[in-house]
Structures are given as structure tokens and as C-alpha cells.
Amino acid sequence: MIELKDINVTFTQKKQTIDAVKEVNLSVDKGDVYGIVGFSGAGKSTLVRTINLLQPPTTGEVFVGKKPLQLLSPSELREERKKIGMIFQHFNLMNTLTIHENVAFPLKGSALSKAEKKQKVTELLELVGLSDKSKAYPSQLSGGQKQRVAIARALANDPKVLLCDEATSALDPQTTLSILKLLKELNQKLSLTIVLITHEMQVVKEICNKVAVMENGRIVEKGNIVDIFSKPQSPVTQNFINTATHIDQALETILSHKSVVHIGPQDFLAKITYLGDTTSEPLVAHLYSQFHITTNILSGNIEILQDTPIGNLIVTFSGEQENLAQALAYLEEKQIQVTPITKDITN
């Protein structure tokens, strides 16, 4: 559906050049909810703007629905943009127009009659759950409601693709969830392809089936969300996932209260990650009965991503060194990842 080939974006400011996006290749299939995560300044907003050419790439090619966007004339590009909806962090509604007029804005010049347009807007407002607000002005709505209006507006011309630029970053956690739920519904109901930019892995975890991680203008890691969450390769990805799964927080608590959680000097502190079927095996019991290793679970959580459970535990193993080695080998054989944690990283 969307194909980005060797995208580079370079800004020149007073003899200084900034490479905002470097050699990015990305392909998004129809029906994907593709998350692009990165810290601020990673180039993700610039990247998503290349998809509808709001930010023309310095080099590289952009295809949306097989069409090479850069080869279109300005008016052809405008027609194409109507098929690519976009929503923003700050909603970007027109304050002088009512909610109804805002949603009707992109319908100007469409083939619909006046009555059909009105009908369309009514349907869209119903879809996002704001039928009762059609005569209100944006200033009378909450952030979440404004974003719903923006979504309705973005869908006015029945786009195939929806680009979300930090669409939930200005919203509180609860509102974020409701917006994400709406996006997920739209993805399923309208088979809408969604590209979503965010700095929060939680957002990705909630609705994406694929994810790309950006750092310094490059995509450092991309793929299926379950793979990325269970086997993150790059440090920045691990960092994002640990924050999202609250492992970081748990570790910090544990390490700053060592005496409370009784970590002995001989104990082996580790994070173990397991996914899918292994979740249901009685691991801890097995380690004790077979290897005489006592496992103490300090913290744990399970995420269900795309119907696949992923578990993360912070544990200490205690027992004989020799048995421990066997136990670790056993875990590896069971495809359970064990990441040792250095005990003295107290912050």
C-alpha cells in the first residue's frame, strides 16, 4: 500500500545541513497498523510527512497504492492526498468553523450533492461518536473529542490510508486508549491502513501489528510486533520496550530496595522473557524439582500482542553454580530468553 524507497531528507539551514531522515526503506501492506517509534528528533514526523509529500524527500521514491507520488502534477497530487487522511498531535481543526463544517471541509469540490455531503458528515460524526456536537465549535470540546473530529474529517473522502502524527501525545492515558480503540475499529471496519508515529511504545503495543524503531533519522529495527517485543535487537528498542512493559520501573524499585527483596550475594538476578505456549508451562516448579534451583519472582507481567502472550519476569535464581548452568541451558532449550542483570546498577 505504501512503499518508501531509499528516502533521505536533508534540511539546509545557514550552511548547516541536517539529515533528518537517512536511507529509509519501508513498506506498509494493506490493512497494516504500522507503528513508527522513536524519541523526539529521531525524524519520525519528517518521515511520515514524506508519505503525502507534505515533506518532499531530498532523494528517494514514494509510492502510495502503487502510484509514484513525486511524478504527479500539483493538482493530481492534491487529488491523491484526498485519499490519504492525516491526523495531528494538536488536532489542527479550524476554530471558526463548527464541528459539522470542519468535517465537511475536505468535501468541497467532491461530486456529492449538498444533501449527500450533509448525510456523509452526519455518518462520520456518528462513526466517531460525536453526533450531538455537530453545531459546537472546537473550543467547546475536550482534547479527545477534538481528535475524534479530526479523525472524522480525515475520513471524509474515504481514504485508504490514515497517517497519525503523534495523534495521542497530547491526550491523557484514558483518552489515548479510547482513541486507539477507535483507530483499531476503523482499521477493521473500513480495512483502513494506518501509519502511526509515536514516542510511546504503549501506543504501539495497543494497536500495531508492525513496528519500526527510528533513531537519528534511520530505522534501526522493524518487523512484526511480536518479534520485536520478544527479541528486541538494538539498545534503543530494548529501552522502549522496557519502558512500555514497566520492566525499567520494576527494576529500579527492586535495586533501590535490595534489603527488602533479599537478594543474596550468590543469587543470580535476571530478566526472563517467554512467549506463546511456554507461558502455560509450570517453569518454576520444574526448575526446582529437576535442578534444585529456587526461583524467586520479584516482578512480572504478561502482554498479549496480536493474540500472542509475551511474559516478562524479573527473578533471582539461587542454588549450586553447576545446577544453575544446567537450568539456564534448559531454559535456552525451551526458547526462553534469560538476560542477566548486573546487581549494582543502582540509580
Place this chain on the structure above:
Amino acid sequence: MQQFFDTYLPHVAPLKEEFITSTWQTLYMVGVTALIAGILGILLGVILLVTDKNGIMANPFIFHILDKFVNIFRSIPFIIMMAMIVSFTRWVVGTSIGTTAAIVPLVVGTTPFFARQIQNALVEVDPGVIEAAQAMGTSPLGIIFRVYLKEGLAGIIRAASITIVNLIGLTAMAGAIGGGGLGNLAIARGYNRFFNDITLVATLIILAMVFISQFIGNLLIKKVSH
């Protein structure tokens, strides 16, 4: 009433006709100039806005020419400009003396000021909204008419209100080329003949015009803001 006039404003009542004529002259100059300079100023202001380097139709060549033009005409003192463009005035309206003739320099003096005000007002329109409009496939003309001029309407009214006050001030100088008006009355009849009461009343009428135009401006701003 009669007593009051006789005691405090002895020279005003006999000049009643002249006051009325002068008020009309001022209103005529302000009205016609506001209309013409309003249209030209919005046009020029919008062109400055969209051709600027981050504008939606960035064009450094056009921008720099217009930018310099506006700066120069804004810098020339009005009373000198009236004299300077006299042949242009004659070419446009056929005469260089009188109320109508005064309108030409008034337009030339007001348009660049108003254009700059418009440019500044419209720059304030949220760039995010412009970007959203572009993302929706709105054409540049569509963005100008449906976004800038609509979202920036309160700013435009504010600019117009300031410009009209400024313009009322300029009309006071129109007397220099026989334009008449309240300013001329205050100087020629009041100041030059030491009839301070005439100056005072002319000033009060001008002030009333200023307040009324500001009041209407604020009322309109309130109406268009949500």
C-alpha cells in the same frame, strides 16, 4: 444649550454648516480610502504572506520586491508624499486639489500600512491548520480563501480597526492640498485664528469617530471569535 454654546464655544455655532461639511468630507475620505486601501491592502498582504520563504507559494523574487515597496512607502512622511505624487494624483482623478484628490495619496499612504498589518495578522494563523488543509488536498487559493482569510478574520478586523484610526489621522493633513475635512477646519479656522473652541470641537468629533470605529471593530471581533 444656546447659552452653553455662547459662553464656552462662542465660535462654533456660527460655523455649524462648515462643521457638518467638514465631517462629511472626513467621512468621505475615510470611507472611500478604507474601501480601496482595504481591498488593495488585503491583496498585497496576502501576496506577501504566501510568497514569503515559508509561505504556501514561496517566491523570493516577488516577495522581496513587494517587501521593499511596502517598506519604502511606509517610511515616507504623508505630508511629503502628498506633494511628491501630485502628478500621479492628477493622472488618476484628473485634479490634484480637493477632497477626491486627497483620496489618492491617502490610498497610497494607507495601503502599505494595512498590507503589513494583514501579513502580520495572517502569519498568526496556526501553521498546523494550514498543514492540515494541505494534507486534505486543498489548493493554494482554497487555503487563502477558506483557511487564512477565515481563520485570520479576527486579526484582519483588528488590523482594519487600527488602520482606520491611523487613516482618520492622515485625513487631518488633507487640508494641505485642499482636501478639507475636520483637520483642516481645526487648523485653518481654529488654530490660525486663535479660536480654540473650534479646534476643540473638531478634535472631539474626530475622537468620536475613532471610538466608534474601535467599538465596531471590537464588536465584530467578538462576533467572529469562537
